[in-house]
Amino acid sequence: MMSLFKKSGTSGTNRWQSWPMLILYIFAAIIVFLILFARGDWFIPLVEKQASAALGRKVTIEHLHLRPWRTTSLEVEGLRIAQPDAFKDRKNDFVSIKDILVSFDVWRYLTGHGKELPLIRIDTPRADLASKADGTANYQFSDSSKPAPKDEKPFDPSSLPKIGDLIVSDGKINVALAKPKADMEVAIATSDPRQDGDRDILIKAQGRYDNAPITAQVKAGSLKDLTHETRPYPIEARIDNGPTRVDLKGVVKDPLHFKGTDLLLHFSGPDMALLYGLTGIPIPHTPPFDVKGQLAYSAEMIRFSNFAGRMGNSDIGGTIAVSPRDKPPYVDARLHSKNVDLADLGGFIGTKPGKAEDKAQAQRGKFLPADPINIPKLNAVNAHLVYHGDHIQNKNTPFDNINADVIIDHGAIDIKRLSYAIGSGELFLKGTLKPAGSKQFAANIAVDAKSLPLGKLLQGLGGKDSEGRMGGHAKLSARGNSIASLLGNGDGGVSLVIDRGGEITALLPNLLGLKLGSALLSALGLPEKTDLKCFVADLPLNNGVLSTRAFLLQTDDTRTLGGGTINLRSEKLDYHVTTRSTSFSILSLPGKVNITGSLRAPSVLPGAEIIGRAAATAALAAAFPPALVLPTIQFGVGKGSQCEQALNDVSIHPASGAAPSLGKKQVRPNVKAPQHKRPDSAEKVHQVWMKRLETQHKATR
Template structure:
């Protein structure tokens, strides 16, 4: 039998057990009831508050669904992220989605095998991305400096392992004022099929860089983005206005863009239109079609071994862009096997490509296309270019070689060289930007041993030999070739040392297309052998004056006086031709050339008119007497050419004496930043020395 003490002890424990049992029953009942009445939506207000604080804009979800387990699934319905402060007037939300589902492998994470997200599913996501003209946007979250720091450190962060990514009916609307863009990016994924993974499909519609854009891009499954061992395929086609771009190939590591095997093709009417797509400014060009290999390294995006056509020229080379620098740095090594200089006109401001079609007619005879300062500031660049063979009907040069830098909006033309038979034409220049988008410019052109036969090839009329040498200098401020010349100081000094055919030479040298009518009016016979040419013409505030203009053939001597005004592109010139030897049937005298450079007027001077009138009058009275006014006794061979050459060497308008540029000596082009602005005159020769040297040149044995 149980003792009384024992029985009392049992009786004391019984109420405790009874209370504990009641608690457990109540807890079980509460759990069962909670299971039936539990709603994850109770957490919705908390989630809305936390998300709104984190994103600095109102965030709301309508419902929250959670399926706990080893693979926990979380779904939110009717996700809405409103516009931030300053963009409240926008009708659409910053972002929204009918539903967003994420599954997480909890067990794998707890066992230390990393984060695995087997499913991400988005149904009808929408986005409204806006950037205003003043630079403000709705997609910057919080402190941008912190964002930049986190972005730089995120490059070393390991991304989670992804499984299926399902996006349906995504529509991202981009409105970017500075890029003049209003376009929709439509995205959806295709399901995986037997032995074939799904794809992500992106379509572009709207306007980009003020031009219509249509694009269709197909990529591999999104989960492949995190698997470098699996090459990620890309096949895209984009039409931006008249510009057409295709990209096809694979990328081994898409997130870091490594191991690229991509063929990139550009085609369009004008390379300058690529600026909106690439951010790299290119001058106006004729129609082009180019294909090359797109690659990527840690420091540069590379467009390598590209080949194609630009106008009637071929073009190829390599372009490397370092996008990490501000501004980006572009290094281009370009070449052509055969080039037409007209295709390169955009690099000096001439209108080519679309610019030539859309630009109003120019009133200037010189290129007046303005240099775009903001575009120049968009990149720094080092460019080299070599053309093996030049095709040009007016000046059949041999080849072209150039190198220039663009840094902080300044242009440094190290050299631009044309080979011309035994001679060359070389230019160097610096253009420093000013506050009002002008350029302080120093320019120098050297002409060394330029064979006259090279100039005259296009006319098929040349007989004889001759070489030209000299210099052109310019110091100015402007923003186009036309404005630089109109505002400039400097000069031109050219000398010809041996003969040639003058039929088409004079108009070419003056830059005027006056035709054979002018030559006939000057009294210069066709196919005359040119013995001497001196052009020494200073440029003073945009007005080209004449210190000396002498052209002497075997039968005539022509001199010129007057000015060419580049402010209004007009000229006022008088050219006089005299016979060297006594001649009959010659009507000498001044010919006035005046008016616009594009179409000047040509009138005979008073002496020529008087001689013609006298000849006609005497012809009525006594026909043989009509020959009297046409008899010219001649000026004699004299020393006019000697004096002109001596003066050109002693005090040249260009500031640099011709020196040996017309003979055996080579002419180099000191860089404008290293050369004196005025140059040093050649050593003064005595008249006898000049006469002797010139006689040897003009009368070779």
């Protein structure tokens, strides 16, 4: 077959022996034919038909010029691409270009050296990009609902042609996107030639994005740099979106193959929550911030690493990694602070940082916060957040450090750990918040307070020093969207113990709040300098109502028993306490004192004084069943303590399901607490009570 294409010469050495040479000559003959017998405009109807079918919208061309040679150029004048049918209401064409010239190195391609476009020149390009709230967009060219072909090969960057010189003049793009609420104009052009002859790509944008003004300036390397495998691609950008500023500077190594970056990223602004529109990652509200770090990316992971900066009064640093291919994206954040102000973390626990809610609650006439828990767009990402604050510097808090480990999985929050060190003690919280409807959460939360030093707590609350300790547990199972609604619908309970609490007039107002603590002090009728020896409370919670299983407050000279309910839904009190002397006395038993009204403004209504031991003890037994449940006991607060039996009973049957802990000094009894049977008559009550008082009087002499 090859012999048909041999040509003999005088030397016998010139031969056409290869197919590429044959193709080249045939192509040359066609080009000569086109030059001699055809004009480019003759092909316009064919090109318009094929392009319209491929793009799904009408394509028109005014003039078409083909200049074949070793480097063949194709020039199109007056190119217009209409909007698709769903966007016919747009005033401008989807794309229009005054003039576009593309040259192709035919010889390089025929000799097997690949594809190369030595020159692309675009004059006055215009584009109008738009999307609707339902997700449809005029820049979509295929039906995304159809599955991709099984034999479809992944994109290969090496298949792209090499680009020589790109020249863009007076390019403008109108962008109107519904979901990010963007409406802006983007100007695109290329710079004058650099020393190496290449032209940088210059982009400027102005308009609105995410309901805020936006301006952007981007300077990037040439198109030749972008497709060069060994030359780093430089990029420099500044974006101002409302009050938020983003600066980016560095190089991308072979960006088409994702071979790494050396980029410095700088974020600053008044609130990190405003970054959602730019990053797509929901971040809780924060105080003003300024952070800077290294940005690296690959096809699987975008990483903002070794960043450091300020957030309010706190320093902040760490690494945030995002897997953009996951649906929803997965975010792994490992953060730390050397010095942290807890007010700066308010957005991460459901309130705006530093926000004082007292005024709003006072206007509602309520005590418990009713603002919806501020949790941002949880379904937008799955995330794992680990945070450690070395030192808590806010003088208004008693906490020394903070540790958090939180997982967000398809809208559910799993708090693996949220703990605070307080001196030698620890406050530990864990639980889950799962979506329950569009605006509510199903909450299951447990809090453990272990050996908390009261002196540290009171110091943070502005109270006086104390050598005492606090231990306790609380559980809550509820549905709601605020602290008030969760407590108002909750089940669970609170078990609390305070040992050697210090001066009671300083302790109660600080721990319970000024008005409620003062009301309780008024009901107790204790002298100002009275020291608290022991306090025990075991309060079951049922459908938002705290009832009393045990309530004991012990001082040097008095014992107070309490009973009643606290309705957390209506924030109403229906409580009563009775204080009596612990020494043997016949006529020193005061009557019941009622604490009623609201949690925000409680009132104290003393009852008529009861005269006589029998009547007093009978009324006490009838009104306060805990009197028979809280005899003298021993529970790690000193042998012979007035609180041991009460603590023992709380340990065996706690409302919260777990016994309070006061640390290493706690000694759990070896015997089960006695089961006290309530007497049938006032006389039997009187006899039992008098016998206990006599035994107690002998033990304390």
